[in-house]
Amino acid sequence: MTDKIKPHSIRTRIWREEPEADNPFVARAAYCHGYDVYGEMLGNARWVEMLYLLFRQEAPSSSQADMLETLAVALSNPGPRDASVHAAMCGGVCGSTAASSLMAALAVGAGQYTGAHEVFSAMQAWATCGTDVEAWRRQSTQTQETSGSIWPASEHFPGFDPHGVSTATTVKQTLACLAGHGCGEHLRWLQQNLSAMEEMAGSPLALSGVTAAALFDLGFTPDQGEMLYLLLRLPGAAAHALEQRPLGYKKFPFGTVELEDAATQEAV
Amino acid sequence: MTTHSKGPGLLQANVGILKSHMGTFYPGSHVIFRGHDLHTELQDMDWVELYVFGITNRRFSKEQLRLMHSIWTYTSYPDVRLWNNRVAALAGSSRSTGNLGVSAALAVSEASIYGRGIDMRAIDFLIRTRQQLADGCLLTDCIKQELDAHRSIAGYGRPLVNGDERNQHILTLAHSLGLDQGPYLRLAMSVEQTLYSGRWRMKMNYAGVVAALVADLGFSPREYYLFLFPAFLAGMQPCYIEAADRPEGTLYPIPCIDVTYEGESHRPWKLKDNNDCHNTRS
Numbered sequence: 001m002t003d004k005i006k007p008h009s010i011r012t013r014i015w016r017e018e019p020e021a022d023n024p025f026v027a028r029a030a031y032c033h034g035y036d037v038y039g040e041m042l043g044n045a046r047w048v049e050m051l052y053l054l055f056r057q058e059a060p061s062s063s064q065a066d067m068l069e070t071l072a073v074a075l076s077n078p079g080p081r082d083a084s085v086h087a088a089m090c091g092g093v094c095g096s097t098a099a100s101s102l103m104a105a106l107a108v109g110a111g112q113y114t115g116a117h118e119v120f121s122a123m124q125a126w127a128t129c130g131t132d133v134e135a136w137r138r139q140s141t142q143t144q145e146t147s148g149s150i151w152p153a154s155e156h157f158p159g160f161d162p163h164g165v166s167t168a169t170t171v172k173q174t175l176a177c178l179a180g181h182g183c184g185e186h187l188r189w190l191q192q193n194l195s196a197m198e199e200m201a202g203s204p205l206a207l208s209g210v211t212a213a214a215l216f217d218l219g220f221t222p223d224q225g226e227m228l229y230l231l232l233r234l235p236g237a238a239a240h241a242l243e244q245r246p247l248g249y250k251k252f253p254f255g256t257v258e259l260e261d262a263a264t265q266e267a268v
Numbered sequence: 269m270t271t272h273s274k275g276p277g278l279l280q281a282n283v284g285i286l287k288s289h290m291g292t293f294y295p296g297s298h299v300i301f302r303g304h305d306l307h308t309e310l311q312d313m314d315w316v317e318l319y320v321f322g323i324t325n326r327r328f329s330k331e332q333l334r335l336m337h338s339i340w341t342y343t344s345y346p347d348v349r350l351w352n353n354r355v356a357a358l359a360g361s362s363r364s365t366g367n368l369g370v371s372a373a374l375a376v377s378e379a380s381i382y383g384r385g386i387d388m389r390a391i392d393f394l395i396r397t398r399q400q401l402a403d404g405c406l407l408t409d410c411i412k413q414e415l416d417a418h419r420s421i422a423g424y425g426r427p428l429v430n431g432d433e434r435n436q437h438i439l440t441l442a443h444s445l446g447l448d449q450g451p452y453l454r455l456a457m458s459v460e461q462t463l464y465s466g467r468w469r470m471k472m473n474y475a476g477v478v479a480a481l482v483a484d485l486g487f488s489p490r491e492y493y494l495f496l497f498p499a500f501l502a503g504m505q506p507c508y509i510e511a512a513d514r515p516e517g518t519l520y521p522i523p524c525i526d527v528t529y530e531g532e533s534h535r536p537w538k539l540k541d542n543n544d545c546h547n548t549r550s
Binding site: 156162 | 286422522524527533549
């Protein structure tokens with residue numbers, strides 16, 4: 001009905017603005033899920049509280065805010081060896097725009113291997129399997145339906161490191177710290193059943209897997225988790241892109257390509 | 269390269285020199301593109317020919333290339349309302365760069381209701397259905413299965429209208445080029461006939477026609493996906509230019525009251541001081 005009255009109206013449950021008396025295009029107040037952002041939240045709310053509120057429609061408890069902040073710190077810099085940060089540095093090193101460096105990090109960090117879609121898939125698995133090891137085992141033997149998808153098929157069980165040998169210390173530290181916040185049961189269950197889960201996956205747990213469990217415990221949906229993972233890994237990508245800029249391409253590895261002859265034959 | 273299928277051994281084997289059969293450039297000397305010298309062997313290729321050669325490693329006839337050109341041409345709409353074009357235009361209005369705006373516009377063209385998402389489902393449906401028919405299935409059963417699984421069939425129906433102004437033009441061209449007799453296009457037509465004469469009343473859209481035409485050229489789904497990447501591109505730059513030529517910020521200006529709020533009423537901000545984790549999963 002509202003659409004008929006205002007055909008150009010955007011509908012939202014997140015944000016309400018009151019216009020200034022002298023300009024309908026400028027807000028004198030903005031409310032996020034009912035909270036006065038500039039009048040009450042500013043100076044009182046933490047960044048992670050705002051983040052949680054935006055996605056979950058409710059303010060977090062202090063434990064939830066602490067847990068999300070812990071996760072944000074853990075994800076903030078994947079480091080220069082990570083493919084998404086590497087992509088951002090490719091932008092920085094030749095003086096590409098700031099946005100393009102972040103777009104590069106988002107594009108590369110979006111995928112099925114260490115990326116946001118892996119977190120999405122892992123969160124879907126948590127929703128399906130919960131704290132039932134047998135359900136996880138069944139899940140691991142099922143063929144993933146990728147026919148007709150824009151996403152390439154996943155080549156490993158999501159949330160686990162196909163190239164890992166044992167659980168990385170940093171992964172164990174992150175799992176322990178996040179589980180210590182006591183929000184939800186999945187992280188603690190994961191900690192208690194780590195060996196069984198790694199046996200099920202055939203690989204050690206990865207940071208993406210810890211992230212998926214943490215976001216699931218915080219009540220986020222897989223769609224929300226995918227977005228948050230993309231967002232929370234950007235600070236490191238940005239910093240590394242900027243760091244490379246003055247160093248320039250001469251101090252950034254270029255590599256050597258060796259052509260393989262066998263596959264150069266044209267298909268008939 | 270290595271016998272390791274995964275693990276640090278596989279990673280270690282790939283440290284250092286990069287092996288490629290796609291190509292490389294030798295600074296100051298020459299460039300190899302899929303085994304050919306770009307400037308002495310491929311220099312007369314037009315751009316689309318090179319583009320599809322890069323994707324498929326195959327050469328195509330003049331007629332086939334003409335069809336591929338037109339597949340892009342016929343779907344390049346300089347209409348700022350279209351969601352992907354609007355991204356490019358908003359970048360112009362916001363005085364961002366053209367590259368950023370158009371790159372983002374192409375990225376969002378990988379949508380689930382139009383663009384690459386539908387394109388992949390459309391060619392997948394045709395390939396699967398043709399195989400099922402070869403295995404003895406009835407077309408109506410294939411269609412029902414697809415509708416049961418997805419509630420729609422990619423390539424049929426359309427978000428805004430039922431029917432597609434592009435189809436007659438691309439089909440006329442395909443006919444004139446002798447490229448309208450392939451098995452996938454015949455299948456796509458049969459599906460349309462079944463859908464339209466049945467209770468579904470859906471017509472084939474451009475995604476359905478193009479998926480069939482390109483499948484008949486022998487493209488795999490991945491080749492098709494990559495081929496279509498610039499499909500909407502030519503319509504985007506005009507949207508960016510026009511928005512950039514307007515006064516800044518004047519594309520889709522929205523007064524505060526034109527945002528319809530459907531959420532919580534005003535409530536006081538107070539951090540919950542208990543440590544219990546409400547709304548968590550347990």
